[in-house]
Each structure stands twice: as C-alpha cells, then as structure tokens.
Amino acid sequence: MTRVRLVTPLLMVVVLLMAACGQIDGLSDGSQTGIEAGEGQICGLNSSPSFAPSGIEKLDGGSNSLSGAGATFPAPIYSLWASEYKKATGVEVAYQSIGSGGGVKQISEQTVDFGASDAPMKDTELSKAKGGPVLHIPTVLGAVVPTYKLKGHGSGLKFTGEVLGKIFAGQITRWDDKEIVDLNPDAILPSLPIAVVHRSDGSGTTDIWTNYLTAASPSWVAALGGNDKSAGKEVAWPVGIGGKGNEGVSAAVGQTEGAIGYVELSFAIEQRLSVGWVKNRAGKFVQPCIATVTAAAQGAKIPDDLRFSIVDADGPDAYPVSGATWLLVYENQTDEAKAKTLVNFLAWIMDEGEMTASTLNYAPISTALRDKAVAKIKGIKLNGAPVAA
Amino acid sequence: MPKGKAKEVARAETSSLALQLSKKRRITGDAIFANLNRASGIAVIALLIAMIWFVLSEATPSLRHYGIFSFFHTRWAPSEASLASSSPNPYGIVQFIYGTAIVSIIAMVISVPVGVGVALFISEVCPKKLKKTLTTLTELLAAVPSVVYGFWGIAVLVPALRPAAGFMENTLAKIPGVGGFFEGPFFGFSILAASVVLSIMVLPTVIAISREVFSTVPRDHREAAIALGGTRWEVIRTAVLPYSRSGVVGASFLGLGRALGETIAVTMVIGNSVLGISWSILGQGATLASVIANEFTEANQPFHIESLFVAGFALMILTLVVNVIARVIVARMGAATGRAS
Numbered sequence: 001m002t003r004v005r006l007v008t009p010l011l012m013v014v015v016l017l018m019a020a021c022g023q024i025d026g027l028s029d030g031s032q033t034g035i036e037a038g039e040g041q042i043c044g045l046n047s048s049p050s051f052a053p054s055g056i057e058k059l060d061g062g063s064n065s066l067s068g069a070g071a072t073f074p075a076p077i078y079s080l081w082a083s084e085y086k087k088a089t090g091v092e093v094a095y096q097s098i099g100s101g102g103g104v105k106q107i108s109e110q111t112v113d114f115g116a117s118d119a120p121m122k123d124t125e126l127s128k129a130k131g132g133p134v135l136h137i138p139t140v141l142g143a144v145v146p147t148y149k150l151k152g153h154g155s156g157l158k159f160t161g162e163v164l165g166k167i168f169a170g171q172i173t174r175w176d177d178k179e180i181v182d183l184n185p186d187a188i189l190p191s192l193p194i195a196v197v198h199r200s201d202g203s204g205t206t207d208i209w210t211n212y213l214t215a216a217s218p219s220w221v222a223a224l225g226g227n228d229k230s231a232g233k234e235v236a237w238p239v240g241i242g243g244k245g246n247e248g249v250s251a252a253v254g255q256t257e258g259a260i261g262y263v264e265l266s267f268a269i270e271q272r273l274s275v276g277w278v279k280n281r282a283g284k285f286v287q288p289c290i291a292t293v294t295a296a297a298q299g300a301k302i303p304d305d306l307r308f309s310i311v312d313a314d315g316p317d318a319y320p321v322s323g324a325t326w327l328l329v330y331e332n333q334t335d336e337a338k339a340k341t342l343v344n345f346l347a348w349i350m351d352e353g354e355m356t357a358s359t360l361n362y363a364p365i366s367t368a369l370r371d372k373a374v375a376k377i378k379g380i381k382l383n384g385a386p387v388a389a
Numbered sequence: 390m391p392k393g394k395a396k397e398v399a400r401a402e403t404s405s406l407a408l409q410l411s412k413k414r415r416i417t418g419d420a421i422f423a424n425l426n427r428a429s430g431i432a433v434i435a436l437l438i439a440m441i442w443f444v445l446s447e448a449t450p451s452l453r454h455y456g457i458f459s460f461f462h463t464r465w466a467p468s469e470a471s472l473a474s475s476s477p478n479p480y481g482i483v484q485f486i487y488g489t490a491i492v493s494i495i496a497m498v499i500s501v502p503v504g505v506g507v508a509l510f511i512s513e514v515c516p517k518k519l520k521k522t523l524t525t526l527t528e529l530l531a532a533v534p535s536v537v538y539g540f541w542g543i544a545v546l547v548p549a550l551r552p553a554a555g556f557m558e559n560t561l562a563k564i565p566g567v568g569g570f571f572e573g574p575f576f577g578f579s580i581l582a583a584s585v586v587l588s589i590m591v592l593p594t595v596i597a598i599s600r601e602v603f604s605t606v607p608r609d610h611r612e613a614a615i616a617l618g619g620t621r622w623e624v625i626r627t628a629v630l631p632y633s634r635s636g637v638v639g640a641s642f643l644g645l646g647r648a649l650g651e652t653i654a655v656t657m658v659i660g661n662s663v664l665g666i667s668w669s670i671l672g673q674g675a676t677l678a679s680v681i682a683n684e685f686t687e688a689n690q691p692f693h694i695e696s697l698f699v700a701g702f703a704l705m706i707l708t709l710v711v712n713v714i715a716r717v718i719v720a721r722m723g724a725a726t727g728r729a730s
Contacts, residue, residue: 202687242661
C-alpha cells in the first residue's frame with residue numbers, strides 16, 4: 001500500500017518535469033542567414049558588402065593585446081571579430097560586454113583602449129572624457145522589430161509609428177481596434193486584450209524603439225509628457241509587462257496570447273519570431289531585415305562627427321526602426337604600441353570584419369558611412385602625428 | 390656501550406624533548422588558534438560594517454540631493470530625472486518595499502504549511518527506507534540555481550497559471566473587501582507568479598530546519614502522548630508541534646530572509662512594473678532587488694545609480710529589521726514554552 005501511495009506523487013513529479021522540458025523550445029541555434037522576402041520587399045539571403053580597400057596599411061611594432069568594454073548588443077559580432085583577428089594576427093582583443101553606459105564610463109576614465117556604445121556620447125559626456133576628443137567609429141547596424149503572439153498570424157502584420165505609439169502608451173488596448181484593423185484589412189484579428197511587453201532593464205534596444213516612437217507618434221510623446229521624456233534607454237512605461245533582456249521580452253511574448261513586444265532584429269531572426277512590418281517615411285510597409293536596415297543608413301543624413309541617427313530615415317526601402325553601434329576611441333593616443341594595434345584592428349574591421357557581419361545577422365554599415373569611418377581612423381594621432389600610414 | 394642501550398637512551402631523550410616541545414607547542418598553538426578565531430570574528434563584523442558604509446556612502450549624493458523623505462512615494466521614473474531639479478524626486482521606492490514585502494509574505498503563506506507538512510511527513514510518518522531519499526531530494530531543491538527557477542517560472546508556471554485567470558478575475562475579484570487583490574487582466578507574469586516561484590525556493594530551508602526541530606522533541610513527550618492513547622495525529626498535535634513552535638517560527642523567518650533578497654527568479658516572472666503599487670496580485674510589480682538587477686548595468690540618468698544604492702540600502706534595513714523581529718519572537722516563544730530547559 002505505502003509503495004503505491006508513493007509512486008503516484010513520484011509519477012506526478014516526472015510528468016511535471018517532462019512538461020517543463022516540452023515547454024522550453026525555440027532555443028535552438030538558428031544559424032541561417034537571411035530570411036524569406038515578403039511580397040514587394042528587398043529582403044532575402046544576406047550578402048557581404050563590396051567595399052573598396054580602406055588603404056590603411058598594417059603597422060608593425062604594436063602591442064599584442066587590446067581591451068574594450070561596452071554595449072551588449074554588438075558583443076556577439078565583436079567576439080567573432082576578436083577570435084578571427086587573433087587567428088590572423090595573434091593579437092588578443094578582450095571585450096567585456098557590460099552595457100553602453102559602462103562603455104562610456106570606462107573610456108572616459110581611460111581604463112580601456114576602446115569603448116563601445118549603442119548611442120552616441122552626449123556633449124556633456126564628451127566634455128568629461130579624460131583623454132580629450134573621442135572619435136565615434138560606427139561598426140554595424142541593427143534594428144528593433146515589433147514581435148507578437150497571435151494564433152494564426154505569422155510575420156507580416158502591418159503597423160504605423162502612431163499605432164505602435166498608441167499601443168505602447170496604452171491607448172489602443174484590443175487587437176480588433178479599428179486603427180489596427182484598418183492597416184490590416186486582410187487579416188482577421190481576434191477580440192483579445194493587447195498585452196504590452198517592454199524591456200525592464202535600461203537598453204540600447206529601448207533607446208532605438210522609443211526614439212522611433214518619439215519621431216513617428218505624437219500620441220506617444222504626449223502620453224509620456226514631452227520629447228525629453230519619451231525617448232531613452234529607459235522610459236516611464238504607462239502600461240505593460242517588463243522583461244529583462246531580449247530573451248525576457250521574447251519569453252513573455254511567447255507565453256502570452258495577444259502580446260506585443262520589441263526585440264533586436266538579429267534576435268528575432270535567430271529565434272524565428274513573428275515580426276511586424278512598419279510603415280516608413282516613404283509610406284511603404286517595410287519588412288525588417290538586413291537589407292532594409294542598410295537601406296535606412298543610405299537614406300540618413302550623416303553629420304561629420306558620425307554621431308548620427310538612422311531612426312525614421314528617408315528612402316523607399318528604409319526600415320524605420322534602425323540604429324547603429326559605435327566604437328569609442330581617443331583621437332589623441334599616448335602609447336605608441338597600443339595606438340598602432342588599435343589602428344590595425346579598426347582598419348581590419350573595415351576591410352575584413354564588415355564582410356562577416358551578416359553571418360550573425362548584423363547589417364554592415366553603408367558604403368558612405370564606411371568611407372567616413374575610414375577617414376576617422378586615419379585621423380587617430382600619436383603626439384600630434386597621424387598613426388596610420 | 391651496546392647498541393641497544395644507546396638507542397633506548399636516545400629514545401628517552403627525544404621523548405622527553407617531544408613532551409616539552411608539545412607542551413610549548415600546545416600553548417603557542419592555543420594562542421594562535423584563539424587569535425585566529427578572534428580575528429575571524431572581528432573580520433565578519435568589520436565586513437558587515439564596511440558593506441553598510443559602502444552602500445550608504447554610494448547612496449549619499451542622491452540622499453543629499455533629494456532629501457531622505459522624498460524617496461517615500463510610489464513612482465520610479467529615472468527618465469524624468471535631471472541634474473538641476475531636486476523636486477519632485479523621480480525615484481520613489483515605496484512600491485518596491487511593498488513589492489518585496491507582499492511577494493515574500495505570500496510565498497511564506499504558501500511554503501510554511503507545505504514545508505511543515507513535508508517535514509512532519511519525513512520525521513513522523515514516512516517509512517525509514519524512504520527517509521534518507523526524501524531528505525536528500527528536499528535538500529537538492531536548495532541546490533537548484535535561482536535562474537533555473539526563473540526559467541521554470543516562465544516555461545511552466547506562467548502558462549499553468551493562466552487557465553486560472555477566469556476564475557480569479559470573475560469569482561475572487563467579486564468578493565467584497567479582498568476582491569481588489571484579484572483584479573484583472575491577468576497575463577501570467579505577476580506578483581502571484583513571483584510569489585509561487587519564491588515559495589518553492591524557500592521550501593528547502595523551511596523543511597530542513599523544521600525537520601531538525603521535530604527530531605529534538607524528547608522521547609518522553611511522545612511516549613507520554615502515546616501512553617495516553619493518542620493517535621498519530623494527536624501525538625503530533627499535542628507533543629510534537631507545541632514543543633517545536635518556536636523552532637518552526639525560526640525556520641520560517643530564515644526562509645523569509647531568503648525570500649526578501651531573492652533577485653533573478655523574481656525578476657524573470659514578476660513583470661517589472663516600477664511606476665506604482667499594484668494592489669492586485671494578478672498585476673505586475675517589482676521588488677527592491679529586481680529593480681537593482683534590472684537597471685544597474687545601464688543606469689546613466691542623473692542620480693540613477695545613487696538612487697539604486699538607496700534601494701539597496703532600504704533592502705539591507707528591511708532584512709535587518711525582519712531578522713531582529715524574528716530573533717525577538719523566537720526568544721519570547723522559547724521562553725513561553727519553557728523550551729530552554
């Protein structure tokens with residue numbers, strides 16, 4: 001008798017464990033590059049960019065290591081670059097992905113050879129940098145995409161900035177709201193409450209997303225109380241569930257029928273999430289993918305200091321919720337060996353690194369941006385004289 | 390001199406030398422040991438003071454800028470902070486204190502009865518053969534990393550709770566008085582989910598200590614109860630439980646201590662709403678620990694990091710207060726039940 005009594009609970013435990021295992025799916029490594037293009041979209045298989053050589057020659061006599069710290073978003077591609085660069089040259093590049101804020105802090109305090117950030121440094125931050133003027137070198141582009149869970153609806157629901165703004169401000173609360181239905185006349189949308197999911201941690205992803213909502217949705221700006229409060233790495237979300245990291249947001253969306261959230265494009269592609277198309281300035285609903293992000297960079301105006309924004313950019317195929325990530329280096333270097341290695345590494349990124357960006361679903365920078373970045377690298381100085389030859 | 394004798398003499402000499410040496414050694418050994426002990430004791434206290442001092446000093450700029458009392462409101466909106474203005478203070482922490490408290494309390498309400506029940510089963514009811522296995526299994530629960538509990542919360546618990554949404558939103562929410570605690574909409578990620586995950590995490594603590602306590606119940610007490618013709622339940626009720634009450638309370642408070650500070654598992658399922666208090670346990674909330682875990686890496690608003698340290702300091706104080714209360718209660722109950730004999 002006792003044995004039977006104990007077997008049942010044990011069985012229940014086993015069943016529970018099996019249920020747990022069954023639920024955790026979608027964690028496979030999707031190493032496919034590129035996604036299927038929607039109708040009328042320029043997306044497709046990724047291809048490497050065709051850049052002319054940068055013309056920066058490799059310098060001898062450099063140090064055998066570099067240290068960097070900062071943004072988490074480009075960390076996967078930076079570690080790929082670091083390992084490839086080590087294979088090619090033997091130089092060790094140690095990158096700690098501690099967050100953009102940390103990257104700005106560390107380069108300002110001169111505790112690393114380069115910093116990294118998803119948002120350009122503000123003027124107030126630049127004035128605090130201990131080593132003088134800081135150069136912004138864009139490396140790769142990324143995008144933030146709306147992702148949702150609705151039974152029977154895969155990728156391709158259409159949104160405008162204003163509708164997304166109203167959803168995230170809690171002003172559109174149901175999927176069968178007229179404003180969403182009008183954008184998606186062919187889709188049969190359920191009468192379900194919308195569960196909004198946002199990031200709970202401060203993040204460059206949120207920065208790009210809210211900058212876009214601020215640019216495209218007056219309702220969003222009004223709900224948050226003005227331009228200065230409606231965009232940033234963290235905002236006062238009027239509604240919603242907070243998830244930590246891209247994986248926290250996608251888990252919350254994946255577990256909640258009727259949820260909508262936003263994640264990095266590369267994350268969405270790898271996890272094969274359902275993503276929405278967003279209307280750009282040219283009036284086209286654009287499928288997010290590497291080609292449309294690069295198109296956004298081509299349509300954007302780039303200032304000389306390269307502290308640009310490609311949110312809501314012009315261009316017929318520009319995906320509007322796009323952004324860049326930068327390496328931060330001092331214009332005036334003090335250590336000859338480090339300066340040489342730094343220039344070598346940056347030049348290598350521009351010549352070789354960019355070619356592999358799309359294998360990890362990052363968009364390489366546009367040709368125009370790349371030319372400007374190369375000019376910046378050539379401007380790095382040691383005791384007043386350019387380092388690069 | 391014959392070889393053997395010489396050896397004996399030598400042995401005698403060495404042994405007396407050894408005796409002297411060992412005496413000396415014992416004395417110096419004692420001294421070293423005593424000093425080492427003293428040093429470790431002092432180091433622990435010094436470490437604690439240093440930590441409190443560090444947290445407080447990191448929080449000071451923000452406390453100075455806004456004033457201590459301005460932190461007592463329920464809106465946390467770093468994006469509204471500016472260097473110039475000190476009023477209103479955008480860093481209210483009352484909702485986090487409430488969140489920390491409510492999540493821990495619900496967790497205890499669930500885990501104490503279950504934990505005590507499991508401990509009673511192991512110590513009083515279960516067949517000897519199973520005792521060891523069950524004990525090890527419950528202890529293994531404590532070895533599961535908290536991030537795994539968080540995973541389990543997202544993958545299993547949240548979907549499992551959702552079917553109950555209708556019942557809670559439509560039935561419980563209509564009960565006058567407490568209905569407000571069950572107001573929808575319920576999306577799964579909630580104060581309730583965090584509490585349930587936490588309750589499982591504190592179970593091993595409650596079980597292990599309760600089990601220990603039950604095993605200290607004197608044989609005489611049990612035998613007296615049995616001699617009076619008590620059933621197993623009556624023995625437990627009249628002999629085991631009264632004797633163990635203070636110990637069980639102590640166990641609960643140790644569990645509560647763990648619950649208050651638990652970070653990552655809670656962060657993963659609580660929904661992280663920082664803008665106010667959700668009285669409904671179906672709504673989203675945040676705790677002192679979760680807001681720090683969420684925002685520390687990218688805290689770049691004015692006084693942001695410093696205000697996170699304020700939250701950290703509040704958490705330290707909260708834990709300290711709970712521990713002191715626990716000690717007082719346990720001491721009182723111990724005195725009341727005459728346990729000290």
